[in-house]
Structures are given as C-alpha cells and as structure tokens.
Amino acid sequence: MAEEESQLIKALPPESDYITYLTIVEYNLISDNLPILHKVLQDETLTTNIGWDLVHLLVPFLPESEQCLEDIARLGNPREVILKVTESLRLIEYESPDDESLDEPSQTLAGALDSRVRAESSTYPIKTASTADGEKRPGSSQMVELPPALPLAVSQFLALLSMLAILHPRIKTKYPSRFLSTTLQAILASFANSSMHREEMLLAIIKTVKTITGIRRPLLPTRRSSGMMSAVRSISNQHAADPEGNTGDHVSPEEGATKAKLLQSFVTHITEDYLLNLPPHAEDVPDPSKTFAERFQREEKLSRRTDAIGQIVMLARDLELTDDALLAAAVVVEKLPPVGDQDEAEPPASADEIPLSRVGAVLLYTAMQASAILYDTSSKSTSTAASDEEFTIFPDHQSLLKHCLSSPAHGSGTLGTEPEALLDAILALGLICLGRDSMGEPASDEQFNEYLQVTALLSSNSPSPNLRGHAHYLTTTVLRSQPDDDARLSFIRDTLEHCPFENLKVSAVGWIKGETIEANPPASTPGHLHQAPELEAKSVFATLFALESLAPYLFPSLHVDLISVPAAEAWQIFQLNLSFYLTSLNFLYLLLCAKHLHHSLSIAELWKNNDVAGSFLQPLRDAAKRFGKALDDGGELTDERTPGVIAELMLLDETIERVTNAVRFLNET
16 A cells, blocks of 8 residues: 555544544554554654554554654653553563473574464553454565564563653653652563563663663673673654643752652662572583583573673662662561552652662672672772671671561571572671671670571571571581680580471581580690690580580480380481481590590590480480381381382491490590
C-alpha cells in the first residue's frame, strides 16, 4: 500500500477528531504500518493528544515499534505517558527458565524472529503482535549466526525504561518525587517478576537512574564481551516541553531530599532482589586448578554478575549512599506490607518516610567493602561513601548478626536457612574484619557468647558446605581471640553439653584439642627446660580442671543410648552421633599417646575417675558388634546395610582398637 493511500495518512486530523483517529490507528496497526505511524507521530500536537493511548498498543510490536515509542516519549504529554509506561511495565509477562533452553550458544535469524510471533494479541497481558498477514515470518532456512536474541519480555522492559529516561527530565513540577515514586515501584515490581537476562535489565535500570538524576559518569565497560552493553539504548535529545509544566517551578530542598532518598532506597531494593534471586552456578566438570578469582574472571556467567554488582556499587556512590546510612538501615526492623499487598504505595510525604531495604543495605555494604579489597581500592576514596569509624567484629558485626539473622534466642529455629546470598554477605564481612584484624572489644562475656552461638550454628545449619566452612573458621578464630581462658572453656563446655547438633559438637572437640596442644608444648613437661618465671602462669588448659570439667561430655556414658534401648532406636542414635564418637576417640588417642601430657594433665586419673573404659569405650565396642549382627541377613537392620555403613563400622572398630592399645602408655609414665 502506498503511503499516501494509508488510512493512517488519510484520516489525520482535521479529517477526523483525535478519538476517532486513535480508533483508526488501533484498527490498522500492523508491523508494516509502523514506519508510517513513526512519520505521523512527528506531529507534536497529534502525539501530545493521542500518544499516551498508543503505548499499550505498540509495546507488543517491539522491537519494530521502538521508534514509535520513542516518538511518544519525546513528544507526548509526559505526565500521561508515564502512567501508561509504568502500567505496561507491571503487565509484562516474563518466561521462566523452564520455558526455553538456557544453554543455546546462538540462535538463527529464523529462530530469533519466530520467537517474537508466538501469539497474536494487541491487548493485555502484553505478549507479542502479528505481522501483516497474521502468519509467522519466513526464513526458516536461513542460518545466519547472531548473538543470542533477548526474549520479547526483556526487550519490552528495556524499551519502556528508555522511554522513562526520556520522560522524567521533561516533567517540570515542584514535586518530581510523586512521578519518581510511581516509576521506581513499577521498575522494581517488573524486575522482580523476571528470571533471565537480569544483568542486561540491571544495566538498563542503572542508565535510566543516571539519566533521571543527571549523573554524568558513563557506565563502566564490562571486562568481557557479553552483549550486556548492547542492551543499553541511546536516547535522542530532541524533546518537547512539558505542556502542563511551569519553567518557573523550583524544587524545594525538602523535595530534593525526598527524591534523593527514593533513589537510594530503590538501589538497595534492586540489590536485594538481584542477589537473592541469583540462580546457582556450577561447572559441568569443576576445574580444581582454578581459584575463585580466576573463575569469576574467565567464566562469562560469573563475570557478568561481577560487572553488574560493580555498576550498582558505582551508582550507589554516585547517589551518595554512605556506609553509615547502609549500616544504620541494616539494624532497623522493617515494617513490611501485609501479605499479598502488591499494590502501588502512595508517594512519600518526606524523606524520613522512605526506608532503605534492610537486606539490600547489608548486601550493598558488603559489595562496597569487597570491591575495595578485590580491586585494591578504598571505600574511603569517596568521602561521602565512607564511614568515619572502623567496622569491627564487636560491636558492629555482632549487631548485624543479631538483627539480620534469625536469632536462636527467639526460638525461631531457622538460623542458617536464610537466603544464601545474605549468609554469604554477612560471613564475608566477618572474614573482612579478621583480615583487617578489626576485632574490637565485646561489651560482656554474654555478648561474646551470643556472637559465637550464632556463627557456630551457621557452621552447623547452613545448607552450603562452603558457607559452613567459612562460619566454622570465623567461629574458631573469634573464640581463639578471647584472652580469658575461662571464657573460652565455658563456651566449649556449653557447646558440648547443650548443643543438639552433632557436627557442632565435633567442632567443640576440635577446639579443646587445639587448646590442649597449645597450652601443653613438650618443652614444658618435666625433664625439659623450665619456662621463664614471668611465663609460669598456667593456662586453665594446662591443668586437669579443663579436661575433668569436659570429660562427661567428651566421653559420655553410652550404655543406655546404645545398649539398653531396642536396636532400631540405638541405630538412629548411633548414626546421628558417629562423627562425634570418632572425633572423641581420636582426641582420647592423642591424650593417651602424648606422654608429656600424662603428668601435667593427670591423664591416668582422668581415665579412671570418669570410667572412660567402661562407660564410653566398652559400650561403643559392644554396639559395633550388636549392629554388625543386626545388619547381617535376617537381622533387624538388614535394610540399612550398605557398603558405606559397613565401612563406618570397620572404621569404628579400628579406632577403638587403636585407643585400647594406647592405654598401655599410661603405665609407662
């Protein structure tokens, strides 16, 4: 059809009124007519009157309709268009990762185009649009290699954000925060619904925020060519004035503070949503020769994440989001909306009404600190972003643990099952403190013990073995930093006596083992050189008292648990505590073999006074025989028999035999 014969040209006002013309556009809107509509929309008066009503019609035709949408953003009434754009953002339908292959390295041109015409619709919910003949585009035989095409929903998100970047600077009002609040809520709601290509979406968000605020710093280039930057669209500078605005309107300092706080809050919420919803990443065949740093540099999926967080950190600094503000937000109890309340909130009346995301603040603060270490920079290089006080284990990190994780004192029972990204961030901050030797001083023994209880439970409960290892290292290091021997002994005893988690009791055995070895070097035993007088003050771990007080928990009486009860019940107890039994046996073997400990720690008295042979060792020996018979064919526990179970019983037998043979050393000292 010739351009002059198009209904979009013939019906232009004054041939028809604006409402009638809008109806004609909607009826004739197909992909082939988009170039004509683009030309028509150069009329500022026309676009001002009908542009806002075209947004929801054009979004399904992306990417072909991108020019038309930009025309509307540049020339339409910005106040009306913003409402339609934010509404469209909330109505985007994202596909889940299960809906399409995630490991395709590339797409053909035919496949990329065909994915955009899966449905025929120009109404909500937003999906896709039809071609002129209503059929799929041809070209299935073409095999032209292209970079992976973005899904339609992601393209819609990027296009709508480009419109917002044009629209907001056009609005001239005393209260820009009212429009900004609506926009940021819509972006966050739409982003939260997405599951793929979130790095591209994140970069578009960051560029939009910078455009709205007038930040001149360009986006940092990615370290790897990943196509992320190509998703960021350039914006035309030819914009119409706000028809309802007044250039004489001046934004008050209070309104400026509200706008700034909105953006700061938005950054923390975006950080929270992005990091808490990162999909797990695992190599098909892990390369043990690679360090984590090398993996994040060389593996595209990981480097894209690093680049995205780096962009967020730079934006936060540009928005003057300080360390102190983030830490203050991290320990504030959030007022969450009622469950199921996803409606748009009313614009805030002042900056004080705008909270930062508590979890997002922790994640962002950690990212800033990690960035300073990984890239050899300092968070204090930007004076507005740095805290005047050093972040220390006590009281700062302890306060984060108390406020950001489920406290065992509250009886919630969920400590260690929080989102992995949150646990990772909090543990990372603790490790950073250790690396800087920023221990601080606990206000009391109670505060010290509370800290260790939380980190110890993390080392036991976290589903991630990597995080459990970091939590164990943090717990052990902080415990060893306590100069008071009695305080350390008290925590170890409390863990052995009251902790219900077998793996944590194993750690406690390791702690007392380390304390015993360090406090009793061979040179301090009779027959060796004496210590200098000023060093003769004994550690409690160099006396019998420490082991005597722990003996009932290190070498407990096991007759009732493993012999008196039915075999099935005894087996369950045995399986739950086997690691602890083996660890205690190995520690006992050390005490028996290390002859220099026999005199100073009265190991013979410890052995006899606590009936270690009769109440601990012999029940284990009898239980091993009992379970061995029960696991044989026809036994009570036949169904439990596996090669691994048999190996565990053999290991227990060997360990008991080694301990039994080592008892003879007590008679040689």
